[in-house]
Amino acid sequence: MSKSATKVLQALERVGGFASAQELHLVLKRNQESIGLTTVYRTLQNLVNEKSVDILRKDDGEAIYRLCGDSHHHHLVCKNCGKTVEIEGGAIEKWAQKSGEENGFREIGHTAEIFGLCSEC
Amino acid sequence: MSKSATKVLQALERVGGFASAQELHLVLKRNQESIGLTTVYRTLQNLVNEKSVDILRKDDGEAIYRLCGDSHHHHLVCKNCGKTVEIEGGAIEKWAQKSGEENGFREIGHTAEIFGLCSEC
DNA sequence: ATGGAAATGACAATCATTTCCATTCTTGGT
DNA sequence: ACCAAGAATGGAAATGATTGTCATTTCCAT
Numbered sequence: 001m002s003k004s005a006t007k008v009l010q011a012l013e014r015v016g017g018f019a020s021a022q023e024l025h026l027v028l029k030r031n032q033e034s035i036g037l038t039t040v041y042r043t044l045q046n047l048v049n050e051k052s053v054d055i056l057r058k059d060d061g062e063a064i065y066r067l068c069g070d071s072h073h074h075h076l077v078c079k080n081c082g083k084t085v086e087i088e089g090g091a092i093e094k095w096a097q098k099s100g101e102e103n104g105f106r107e108i109g110h111t112a113e114i115f116g117l118c119s120e121c
Numbered sequence: 122m123s124k125s126a127t128k129v130l131q132a133l134e135r136v137g138g139f140a141s142a143q144e145l146h147l148v149l150k151r152n153q154e155s156i157g158l159t160t161v162y163r164t165l166q167n168l169v170n171e172k173s174v175d176i177l178r179k180d181d182g183e184a185i186y187r188l189c190g191d192s193h194h195h196h197l198v199c200k201n202c203g204k205t206v207e208i209e210g211g212a213i214e215k216w217a218q219k220s221g222e223e224n225g226f227r228e229i230g231h232t233a234e235i236f237g238l239c240s241e242c
Numbered sequence: 243a244t245g246g247a248a249a250t251g252a253c254a255a256t257c258a259t260t261t262c263c264a265t266t267c268t269t270g271g272t
Numbered sequence: 273a274c275c276a277a278g279a280a281t282g283g284a285a286a287t288g289a290t291t292g293t294c295a296t297t298t299c300c301a302t
Binding site for chain 1: 251252258259
Binding site for chain 1: 178182183184197199200206208210212213215216217220221224225226227228229230231232233234235236237238239240
């Protein structure tokens with residue numbers, strides 16, 4: 001499980017944020033790395049189990065992954081043109097952590113996204 | 122779109138919590154209601170759009186739905202058993218509004234969800 | 243070198259969700 | 273009541289992500 005894991009982790013570093021299994025597979029292919037899609041899925045699953053990688057789901061249900069410890073940020077997206085701004089979410093982190101703890105939850109994570117119309121739209 | 126909507130809403134009331142489209146379809150079939158799976162999906166989409174129904178995702182990516190009160194709130198969901206707690210999000214509302222405005226956005230909305238492991242899991 | 247366990251990858255299978263399209267209801271105007 | 277236009281419906285096929293299968297390859301300790 002070692003060679004593939006290395007490749008997948010490198011791909012995750014290269015993209016620098018969230019990426020789906022399919023995207024990672026493409027990235028690896030583009031970089032002349034020979035690796036099967038099946039192996040990408042299996043490797044990601046292993047990495048998630050050993051907590052080296054976070055998994056979450058897009059609205060359409062597709063799974064996206066990122067390295068644990070990556071700096072965590074959120075997105076501000078224009079509903080009309082798709083323009084995206086990265087936002088630091090200090091307030092949200094605290095809110096999520098606190099709300100979770102108050103209800104007896106552990107290993108608390110969260111997703112959040114802001115949308116609206118940007119100045120040009 | 123009205124007859125189907127009624128049936129789907131009744132099914133949602135009957136199950137009393139979260140249910141997937143497929144489960145709702147089964148429930149309706151068991152109760153002699155004639156309705157197609159396609160229509161269940163379409164109707165759920167409509168109900169989600171008009172904010173009568175909440176949608177979220179299980180760990181495996183399957184969509185689950187439930188009736189939603191009209192007050193704006195967020196969810197704290199157990200990754201393992203699906204237990205859900207409704208959370209008031211005062212901090213988040215302000216954060217979203219502020220972040221959007223600082224970047225020149227208008228008509229600002231947001232999504233947010235907290236997940237973790239509940240006390241029994 | 244060798245045997246066995248773990249890893250790999252091409253391909254097929256699965257499963258929720260969507261798309262297509264033909265058929266059936268509604269509805270407004272006459 | 274009648275009829276055409278459009279909306280709603282549902283079954284079948286398509287889609288797309290993910291998982292299972294299984295033959296082959298790589299690793300590693302002996």
